[in-house]
Amino acid sequence: MTRTLSAPVTVAFDYTRSTGPVLGRFLTGLRDAKLVGGRTSEGKVVVPPPEFDPVTHAAIDDFVEVAPTGTVTSWTWVPEPVAGQPFDRPFAFVLVTLDGADAPFLHALDVSSPDQVSTGMRVQVRWADERVGAITDIAGLEPATGNGPTAVDAPEGRLGENPVTGVITPVSLDYQYAASPEESAFYRGLNEGRIVGQRCPTCRKVYVPPRSACPADGTPTAEEVEVSQTGTITTFCIVNVPFLGQKITPPYVSAYVLLDGADIAILHLILGVPADEVRMGMRVKAVWKPEEEWTYSLENIDHFEPTGDPDADYDTYRHHL
Amino acid sequence: MTKQPAAVVGVGQTHHRAKREDVSMAGLCREAIDRALEDAGMTLDEIDAIVVGKAPDLFEGVMMPELFLAEALGAAGKPLLRVHTAGSVGGSTAIVASLLVQAGVHRKVLTVAYEKQSESNAMWALSVPLPFNMPVHAGAGGYFAPHVRSYIRRSNAPTHVGAIVAAKDRQNALRNPYAHLKNPDTTVESVLASQMLWDPIRYDETCPSSDGACALVIVSEDVAAASPNPAWIHGTVMRSEATTAAERDQVNPQASRDAAAALWKQAGITNPLEEIDAAEIYVPFSWFEPMWLESLGFAEENGGGWRLTESGGTAMDGVLPVNCSGGVLSSNPIGASGMLRFGEAALQVRGAAGEHQVDGARRALGHAYGGGSQFFAMWVVGAEKPSN
Numbered sequence: 001m002t003r004t005l006s007a008p009v010t011v012a013f014d015y016t017r018s019t020g021p022v023l024g025r026f027l028t029g030l031r032d033a034k035l036v037g038g039r040t041s042e043g044k045v046v047v048p049p050p051e052f053d054p055v056t057h058a059a060i061d062d063f064v065e066v067a068p069t070g071t072v073t074s075w076t077w078v079p080e081p082v083a084g085q086p087f088d089r090p091f092a093f094v095l096v097t098l099d100g101a102d103a104p105f106l107h108a109l110d111v112s113s114p115d116q117v118s119t120g121m122r123v124q125v126r127w128a129d130e131r132v133g134a135i136t137d138i139a140g141l142e143p144a145t146g147n148g149p150t151a152v153d154a155p156e157g158r159l160g161e162n163p164v165t166g167v168i169t170p171v172s173l174d175y176q177y178a179a180s181p182e183e184s185a186f187y188r189g190l191n192e193g194r195i196v197g198q199r200c201p202t203c204r205k206v207y208v209p210p211r212s213a214c215p216a217d218g219t220p221t222a223e224e225v226e227v228s229q230t231g232t233i234t235t236f237c238i239v240n241v242p243f244l245g246q247k248i249t250p251p252y253v254s255a256y257v258l259l260d261g262a263d264i265a266i267l268h269l270i271l272g273v274p275a276d277e278v279r280m281g282m283r284v285k286a287v288w289k290p291e292e293e294w295t296y297s298l299e300n301i302d303h304f305e306p307t308g309d310p311d312a313d314y315d316t317y318r319h320h321l
Numbered sequence: 322m323t324k325q326p327a328a329v330v331g332v333g334q335t336h337h338r339a340k341r342e343d344v345s346m347a348g349l350c351r352e353a354i355d356r357a358l359e360d361a362g363m364t365l366d367e368i369d370a371i372v373v374g375k376a377p378d379l380f381e382g383v384m385m386p387e388l389f390l391a392e393a394l395g396a397a398g399k400p401l402l403r404v405h406t407a408g409s410v411g412g413s414t415a416i417v418a419s420l421l422v423q424a425g426v427h428r429k430v431l432t433v434a435y436e437k438q439s440e441s442n443a444m445w446a447l448s449v450p451l452p453f454n455m456p457v458h459a460g461a462g463g464y465f466a467p468h469v470r471s472y473i474r475r476s477n478a479p480t481h482v483g484a485i486v487a488a489k490d491r492q493n494a495l496r497n498p499y500a501h502l503k504n505p506d507t508t509v510e511s512v513l514a515s516q517m518l519w520d521p522i523r524y525d526e527t528c529p530s531s532d533g534a535c536a537l538v539i540v541s542e543d544v545a546a547a548s549p550n551p552a553w554i555h556g557t558v559m560r561s562e563a564t565t566a567a568e569r570d571q572v573n574p575q576a577s578r579d580a581a582a583a584l585w586k587q588a589g590i591t592n593p594l595e596e597i598d599a600a601e602i603y604v605p606f607s608w609f610e611p612m613w614l615e616s617l618g619f620a621e622e623n624g625g626g627w628r629l630t631e632s633g634g635t636a637m638d639g640v641l642p643v644n645c646s647g648g649v650l651s652s653n654p655i656g657a658s659g660m661l662r663f664g665e666a667a668l669q670v671r672g673a674a675g676e677h678q679v680d681g682a683r684r685a686l687g688h689a690y691g692g693g694s695q696f697f698a699m700w701v702v703g704a705e706k707p708s709n
């Protein structure tokens with residue numbers, strides 16, 4: 001058995017970016033199968049246009065259409081593409097100075113071997129069939145044919161109409177979430193129906209879950225202490241608000257439960273009592289899920305519910321607020 | 322070697338809105354920067370160094386904003402630093418900028434903080450379920466509501482005090498042309514009638530979600546001589562502590578109390594309630610006004626804060642006007658909210674706060690906090706050059 005528990009976690013969100021007028025003009029161009037650069041105060045044409053002039057710092061507002069053909073100025077070979085890259089087969093990332101531009105532009109060149117790439121080679125844009133106003137409207141670059149890019153359906157003179165003002169940027173990060181050795185012991189205890197904390201050898205406080213470094217003195221907690229499955233609600237809130245990614249349907253009571261024998265409260269769900277009857281000081285006990293559903297998680301405890309005992313005296317938990 | 326005097330000579334901010342779909346992040350920052358530079362009578366070329374702050378990365382899905390913003394911020398060829406302390410970042414970013422001047426490293430430092438909340442969802446970003454854990458987290462409101470309940474219990478506060486704060490700050494916002502929320506009809510009664518979101522926090526006791534930016538120009542003594550109304554920096558403090566620890570005081574955290582004590586000492590202040598003329602305190606949920614009033618030493622612990630608020634002491638015409646700008650409750654571009662507090666404090670002592678100016682304000686507090694009440698950043702600015 002490994003010392004620590006780990007589990008995959010994915011953090012994903014589709015961010016909605018406002019492009020502003022300058023990048024919006026560039027993306028509007030791509031949607032309409034045109035390449036738009038910006039002219040700087042020094043007279044250089046840069047693609048994509050910088051939002052602000054590198055010398056005067058003024059907003060760029062002089063837009064120039066450049067050719068969909070150009071010359072490779074540098075490149076690197078990608079033998080094993082990863083998810084999300086422009087091609088699922090080996091390709092080259094190239095810096096290409098488009099005809100009419102003065103600075104290079106990065107995109108992917110669709111060739112099958114590094115022998116087919118060289119600095120100075122002529123390339124052309126391959127437009128995507130469906131264009132939405134994103135950098136992927138350029139499906140890729142390809143070696144120049146002499147006739148220029150394959151024509152695509154793009155209305156003439158449309159540049160600037162219905163300008164693109166935003167793009168959606170999906171971000172998805174895959175992590176392997178690793179619990180510390182101390183936390184892992186706690187989660188393994190939950191898998192056996194026990195709530196096991198650890199005492200800090202320096203300050204003697206019992207931490208649930210235990211810690212690799214006690215926040216008061218930095219010492220790892222060590223001595224195992226099985227705490228009670230009964231405790232006191234120190235404070236709580238009633239969550240009435242729904243939100244993206246929520247796992248429990250509101251309204252629900254999210255409470256700090258100070259288990260008897262522990263020196264720090266855990267956050268958990270309170271059921272078995274109307275939300276508006278939950279009180280600070282209320283005595284509650286753990287209600288476990290059926291044993292066959294247990295994993296290595298605090299979710300093995302389905303919720304806490306009132307024991308029916310008299311409330312704890314305020315002085316017994318006021319220093320935990 | 323002692324600290325060199327430093328002053329704020331330029332303050333700029335955007336018109337804060339729910340969605341600024343007309344500008345990019347760079348454009349948003351430049352709106353604030355251009356206003357701050359104009360206020361300072363300076364150009365980007367004159368600036369020696371730039372310090373940038375923004376909200377936590379997941380809030381906007383941008384991990385290293387300094388990479389793509391460098392050119393727009395005019396940082397090419399100059400030092401560019403990024404500061405990161407969760408919700409207090411706007412305050413700590415301003416402090417890092419001021420330290421560069423006070424240390425004698427630079428004479429003209431530009432600092433900017435921003436957030437485009439509309440590009441993401443902060444509630445989601447603060448509540449991502451983690452393996453092995455109980456998924457009961459519910460955003461910032463869900464985090465702070467239990468601690469607000471603890472404050473109410475500890476101090477025996479009447480339950481309408483939070484509504485007094487919310488109504489006051491929304492009315493103050495009507496005098497601030499940059500404020501996001503403009504709700505002239507907000508009253509204590511209307512706040513109390515609004516939906517309970519995270520009991521005991523109601524909808525109207527909650528900050529909005531805003532797009533916005535703030536920028537400051539902070540300069541050395543010789544440069545400030547050219548300014549008609551510099552806001553001199555009399556003290557700056559940052560403190561941190563653990564999010565969770567056994568018996569940690571979540572209502573009045575040790576780091577907050579320590580920071581306040583150090584700040585008043587630095588600024589030569591012995592009675593903050595008497596000696597501070599205006600305070601911009603980070604109040605994202607209404608109850609944090611009385612909570613921080615106590616923690617900062619403006620009022621006695623366990624009740625002095627709500628009594629000061631309830632008595633009208635924190636209103637525009639009170640003994641300690643708090644959040645005359647409308648505060649975080651009226652504009653909340655999280656990454657910029659702390660710097661807005663610092664900048665609004667500077668505007669007060671410069672006599673430049675317009676319709677929300679406190680008459681004759683000579684010394685003002687700017688305050689920010691972040692994370693689970695674990696990062697604190699504060700400064701005192703004054704109309705007079707500091708003597709210490």
